Amino acid sequence: MSEYKKGGGMIRGIPHDTIEQSLPILAVFVAILVAVGGIVEVVPSYYLDDAEPAVEGVRPYTPLELEGYAIYRREGCFLCHSQMIRPFRDEKERYGHFSLAAESGFDHNYQWGSKRTGPDLARLGGKYTDAWHIQHMRAPRSVVPESVMPNYMWLEETALDTSKTKRRMEVLAMMNVPYSADDIANWEADMKAQAGVDDGDGEDALRTRYERKTWEIDGEVTQWTDSFEPTPINVRAFDGDATDVTELDALIAYLQMLGKSVHFEEGVDYYHDKFGQPYRK
Amino acid sequence: MSSVAEKEQYNYDIVKFCVIVGILMGVIGTAVGTWIASELAFPILNFDIAEISFGRLRPVHTNTVIFGFGGFLLYGAGLYMVQHCTHARVRLEKLAWTAIALWLIAMICVWVTLPLGITQAKEYHEAEWWIDLMMAASWVCFTISFLATIAARKMSHIYVGLWFFISMLFMVTYIFVFNGLAIPVDMTFSYSAYSGIHDAMTQWWWGHNAVGFFLTAGFIGVMYYFVPKHANRPIYSYRLSVLHFWSLTFLYVWVGAHHLHYTAIPDWTLSLGAGMSIALIFPSWGGMINGMMTMSGAWDKLRTDPVMRFMVVALAFYGMSTFEGPLMGTKSVNALSHYTDWTVGHVHSGALGWNAMIAIGAMYHMITRMWNTEMWSAKLVNMHFWVHLTGAVLYITAMWGSGVLQGLMWRAFDEYGNLVYTFADSVAAMHPFYALRATGGFLVFCGFCIMLYNTLKTISAVKAGTNVTLTAEARA
């Protein structure tokens, strides 16, 4: 025993022998040690205010887009598509301005992805027309012969299940996504209006609600600058059929707004808003 | 030193169950893996069926191989070695059985929910909140039973293999719970408690350490028992065990950020991840060295014993993927490899080379010891080895090829300063590699089928009394 202690038991002056013989000591040491790295890396991003500055234009999804996001999640699109443009010259030319933290600030959970079997979609909005998306979701290889993306023809045939929409908004509101009580109460009218199934009556109300410049997050009001014009909400029959709200309506509504919210103005350095010296608080 | 009588006081039923389910999970997981690999090569195989489309089936693959195959191996081999290394029968057996039952039920729920599109959409954490609860409950039950068994050990010291298990049990509890925090909308949908960069960091704190503790620390623990035991040699260096255990445990946790290089995560976080990734090479290699050097004096076994070969080749792959991983963890290499198949190649050099091979070796070892028999066919074990190895090498090389090609195509500029390839060009270029990968995967799947067949034959031979029992020397 004694010889053992001299030999293997002491490691650089640490009585490892004691640790090894006591389950509580070993367990507590391990439990503490494995917590350190995570705490140092994950926690500060919540209090370092330059990690995720608010950027004008970023708004929560409309009810229809929110359902589109859910379908995007459901189908596992993020397993083939990233939504995170890195600051590289090739990505800049191919996809556009690098992604900002704030752009996914309301995404519970984030959809950055980790694999690009298909191209990045962070700035997809407006790149193609609805007609193209309809055809592409139905049969990707009919428009892009090289594609390996599955066909999603059931989306245009499936009526959107809206039984969860209200609850979704309520849950997100609990987590500081700035939906007002008014937004939540009017989810159904807004959804129909956006998909073009209500003769256009609800469109103005929808626009007032989602093109606004005042957002209340966690009791704090964020007011965008007067001159900032929010990107107009897309309102139309996304699936080409104005009589119904289908899953495809929702998905295309979502795809068509990706990356559209922030206006990347010439001469404004979004980087410094991001981590460095914020040019604007 | 333990007598047969002593061995019989161990609870083998629970281990036998885990091993058989584990092999089944291997068969199913690689079947699904081969299928999704084929879908990428030949998209027609999606058959326009929502439930089996790539995006829905891929998480079925990852969950089945990691939590099904990996999970049952860890539970089974964990319970086997904790009994052997404490000379005590597993404590709180009902709790241990509960853990296993819950895990299996959770797996079945995963098979049903994921194809239906019910997912949290977090990699390796796709199962919805109520399945998470089952898995967490299972994990806690297992942890308690496992620690209770260690507490009941018949010797003063705790074996190094068990240290690694302890670190896995704690870390996985932390990360699984924190990453899983979500507010349910209903049974089929929940929103993560985090958003944007916070969600990303939490996700990869989980994602990386699921690799680091579930697929590495746990499996290193397994290695620490089965390699010396099977080679019948002492562990090469106790001091190395200590050093690499503590350094691995401490450092692994820091590197999750390398999954997010060049994203909107602040630079400083990413540097922390990149730096530690490099520092992690040698702590990781500690396990490989200790395993390999333990073989000294027993290298001849490699020629005669395919089970030993599985274990040693597993260590080699482990060494390779923990060298590759840190390289990919640096900013400049990751700039090329991220988003490409290189990552997938790296994953599978770890998964097929390291995890699967050490698991298979441990499983063969346990089967022969628990049923006290030789395998029904030694030839088939040998064949399994070669089929698996060929498949794994095909897979990995195909993905290196496609990954590097993809990365280079995306960033290629010609001498006039213009991009050379369209994205669609890169998709088209992947086709041969995807076909090759599917072929490699199919071989690995065949290997698992061979293993299943051989195992079932072995067990029925034992039942029929037609088997060859182990020699006393082999049993020692």
Next chain:
Amino acid sequence: MSDHNDQTDNSTGHEWDGIRELKNPPPTWWAWGFYAGLTFVTCYYFIYPSTPMNNKIQEVVNGVTGMEVMVHGHTKGIMAMVNSNPYYQGEKWTQSEIDALVAKGHNELTIKAGDLKYQDGWTAINEMRDDVAEIEAVRETSMAKLATMSVDEILADDDMRQFALGRSVVLFGDNCAACHASGGQGNLNAAHPENSFPNLTDDDWLFGGWTAKIQETITDGREASMPPKGGNEDLTEENIDDLAKFVVALSSGDAVLEVNDDDEGVLTKGADRFAGANELFQETCAGCHSANAKGSMLNGDFDTGAVNLTDGIYRFGGSLATIKETIAKGRTAKMPTFADRLDEVSIKILTVRVHELGGGMAGEPAE
């Protein structure tokens, strides 16, 4: 106890299920590697931004060392301190830039003229700036030249045309090929004719194949719409059938439509069979497709996009059933606008490519 027995060999004397541990030291190369790794990570953390700092710690550090540049939210790495570091000496804000921001409504600016723009060492974005600058330098002359040239001038200049065509490959492939196919040949969709996309390689243009028109199309997008039944509610099934057959005949040459001196469309061939259809056509369709059915574009109207019905080239498909569907249901199609996605030079480059695809028209549109 079974774990304290045989100590004759070089073991710790412990044993678990027959497994013993030797007291060998770790291999020296491993130890060196291990320490090298730790050294590396330490250096790395000094070189790169690495350590998070909360406000308190930051104040203390800055107070002691006077290194505000180094520590702001997190340590910035030594590159921020190296005076030759381009980022450190980087651009400074000028008053006019700040004024411009204020004019845009950013009135809560905390920056002053003379503040460094990039008060940091290595950052991902700074790295990108370098890389972008490097590649832009390679193509600087060509791009600068392109910016000053019109599309027609580019087409006339061999070198610049070649450069533009080279650069257009990926621009076209990543932005346009999804609709117009990689070779520009478009996409005729038999199952869903409404989702067909036009061929850019033929001589048949909806909006004009002159460079000016192509450039306009790409910049602003296009929307062309044919109302159901040409807007004439009274068309019967039978009428539609007649019209469809007439359209086919116009392309096949069985019917020939010409404009007489009174600007009326009269049949010079096939009058025996298509007189009735032509009457309907002149009444309902000619407003857009012109009296001679050669479409709006050839008749000097470049915005309507009403196609030429006499050339046998179909935008949505030439089967009788499809044509009937076109007439009965109408068609609306859109080409997206690229003004806010691509810069002017890129659009010029694409114009060159589209013009060179084969069907480009020479000269100026006669407006």
